[in-house]
Amino acid sequence: MKSLNVKFIDGGECARAIVLRALSFDYEVREGDTPSVVFFSDDKLAKHKAFRDCLKIYVAIEYNYPNYGLCDYSLGFLPLSTSKNLRLPVYTWEDKGSELVKGENEWKNVIQSKDKFCAFVVSNGNKNRTWKRISFFHKLSNYKRIDSGGSFLNNVGHRVDDKLAFYKPYKFVLTFENQKNPWYTTEKLVHAMLSRCVPIYWGNSRIAEDFNPKSFINVGDFKNDEEAIQYIMKVDEDLALFEKYIKEPFFYGNKPNEFFNIERLRNFLSHAIEGPRNRREFFGYIPFKLLDIKKRIQPYYEKVLR
Incomplete structure (x- = not known):
């Protein structure tokens, strides 16, 4: 079994359990400060930027659009029409689909x-x-x-x-x-x-x-x-x-919906890690910023309409 060094940072720790479970099928996973894969989220400290020469996978905790200028792949809420993203809602992270049956x-x-x-x-x-x-x-x-x-x-x-x-x-x-x-x-x-x-x-x-x-x-x-x-x-x-x-x-x-299927996450991560590295998008921050602006305006807009 291959060894894989990973790091969870900037809020990416929230999805740690389910990600480690999916990776464990194919890798002997070690966590440390010399990772080949970094899982990060939206912490304002943005410590993930210190890790430059590694695969970066963004984990959406809040309702955010992935910034593909900073990450190679993403796990999030949105069903984006790109192979870079896997829809993995927060409600799946505790991996309790069978307990809901x-x-x-x-x-x-x-x-x-x-x-x-x-x-x-x-x-x-x-x-x-x-x-x-x-x-x-x-x-x-x-x-x-x-x-x-x-x-x-x-x-x-x-x-x-x-x-x-x-x-x-x-x-x-x-x-x-x-x-x-x-x-x-x-x-x-x-x-x-x-x-x-x-x-x-x-x-x-x-x-x-x-x-x-x-x-x-x-x-x-x-x-x-x-x-x-x-x-x-x-x-x-x-x-x-x-x-x-x-x-x-x-x-x-x-029967649990498809998002609880651990094989789905396993296959996505395997493709991200073993496949060719995506080229980061120069303007990848634009959809992220537009959605962020919408989120900031939305509460005031809804109050006006109520």
């Missing part, structure tokens, strides 16, 4: 375990970027208390250490992304699913391409927040309707 009769025990209304765990309280999430939290709280266990809007007296365990007794979990962007789905939705709660979701307008939309409540499908909240109240009060959500598989056909 529902057992035939598990719903019976799940129903019995749900004796609380709704949970919420977030740390990002940026009012400009996450105003939608904050607003909905307060609106839904007018119906019933939402137990918030994160560092932001905490009302349980402490920051929860085990998010999944915290979620277990709740019927619903508020799983809003920071912003509304197509294909951008983080771990928030999957964490609620792993605890067998009904996610109350908002964010990725194309979420139904990845998950069965009958297994969660998508606030984006309603005319406004008030209509969504009226429906949540209905599901909360109607046991048969709630059971219907609990019985629905998270995936179409109750």
Whole structure:
């Protein structure tokens, strides 16, 4: 088996576990400061620039376009029409696709375990970027208390250490992304699913391409927040309707979607490492900058339209 020296830096560490698993099929991997492959993300310190003569693979944590002036390949949210990119959403990084597959009769025990209304765990309280999430939290709280266990809007007296365990007794979990962007789905939705709660979701307008939309409540499908909240109240009060959500598989056909397939990532990385090196794009920063500008403007634009 070939040896491979790698480095995770500038936030690329977040995808370390799943990347190492994919590489382990073909390489004896060592981590250190003399890498042949660097996995990096968006940390402003940009320490990856110190590593010049190596293959660079960008890992998108936020909703960003890869800067192909700085990297050779990318792992991210966007389904780009280039062989340089592999769509690998954050929600796959914990590699728990099999745990999202529902057992035939598990719903019976799940129903019995749900004796609380709704949970919420977030740390990002940026009012400009996450105003939608904050607003909905307060609106839904007018119906019933939402137990918030994160560092932001905490009302349980402490920051929860085990998010999944915290979620277990709740019927619903508020799983809003920071912003509304197509294909951008983080771990928030999957964490609620792993605890067998009904996610109350908002964010990725194309979420139904990845998950069965009958297994969660998508606030984006309603005319406004008030209509969504009226429906949540209905599901909360109607046991048969709630059971219907609990019985629905998270995936179409109750099988993990393609993005959980480790062979897919293995083949992509093998091609990147063994194939000819891509020429870095001189103007590769332009799509990155344009998307960055859009992200900065979007919260203010959405506030005007609401």
